Amino acid sequence: MKRILYIQASPRGARSASERVAQSYIDALRAKGAIDLDVLDVWTEDLPAFDGAALEAKYAGLAGTPLNAAQKAAWAAIDALGARFRAADEIVMSVPMWNFGVPYRLKHLIDLVTQKDVTFTFDANGFGGMLRRQRAVIVCARGLEYVDGTPISEENLDYQKAYLMSWLSFLGVGEIKAITVEKGLLGAEARETAIAEAAALARDLAA
Ligand SMILES: Cc1cc2nc3c(=O)[nH]c(=O)nc-3n(C[C@H](O)[C@H](O)[C@H](O)COP(=O)(O)O)c2cc1C
Numbered sequence: 001m002k003r004i005l006y007i008q009a010s011p012r013g014a015r016s017a018s019e020r021v022a023q024s025y026i027d028a029l030r031a032k033g034a035i036d037l038d039v040l041d042v043w044t045e046d047l048p049a050f051d052g053a054a055l056e057a058k059y060a061g062l063a064g065t066p067l068n069a070a071q072k073a074a075w076a077a078i079d080a081l082g083a084r085f086r087a088a089d090e091i092v093m094s095v096p097m098w099n100f101g102v103p104y105r106l107k108h109l110i111d112l113v114t115q116k117d118v119t120f121t122f123d124a125n126g127f128g129g130m131l132r133r134q135r136a137v138i139v140c141a142r143g144l145e146y147v148d149g150t151p152i153s154e155e156n157l158d159y160q161k162a163y164l165m166s167w168l169s170f171l172g173v174g175e176i177k178a179i180t181v182e183k184g185l186l187g188a189e190a191r192e193t194a195i196a197e198a199a200a201l202a203r204d205l206a207a
Helices: 017-032 052-063 069-087 104-113 161-170 188-206
Strands: 002-008 035-041 090-096 120-123 126-129 135-141 175-181
Touching (some): 017 035, 017 090, 052 069, 126 161
Parallel strands (some): 002 035, 002 090, 090 135
Antiparallel strands (some): 120 126
């Protein structure tokens, strides 16, 4: 059974544009056959702080020095999160744009799991992503509309989709599809039309 890790990064639940579009994708996948869905909601997941013993564990690991008991415990929590990425066949993400980037709770998750021997390797040959088996679909919601050649363009202001694609590529994910759903702050009609269009794209992608 196809195993999907669904990372939800909007705290808006059913009112979230990114979540509604991602849900259309997941519903369409499910219509094709049973899926094993692991939902990682960054707002309700108990993400451990990345300081103290966890940070010391990272540097000890990089230096090749043994971890003490507190560092081992902190690292086990990080590796347990990483295991959910490694176990997935596909990663689906619903992500609002916040201040041109991603919400801080998603950045927290990314900082936790982007670790040597958790999601990537590093040796004499350089870096290697450990998620080479996975594909990814990312739904990026925005309040405005980003138009090439204008001041409000992805080229000028996108630290959301471009960042997520670079991050997933770094982790080895080869096939990454992005769906943007814009105009979330441009009135109810524009917003609903954008969601319907993006949801149709999402269903096509699942098919
Ligand atoms: C804290 C915060 C910051 C935001 N920053 C931006 C932004 O920089 N650019 C933008 O186009 N929209 C911005 N928005 C609007 C959201 O991206 C928009 O409402 C989107 O639909 C949110 O996705 P969601 O509905 O899935 O939560 C911001 C919203 C919030 C709450």
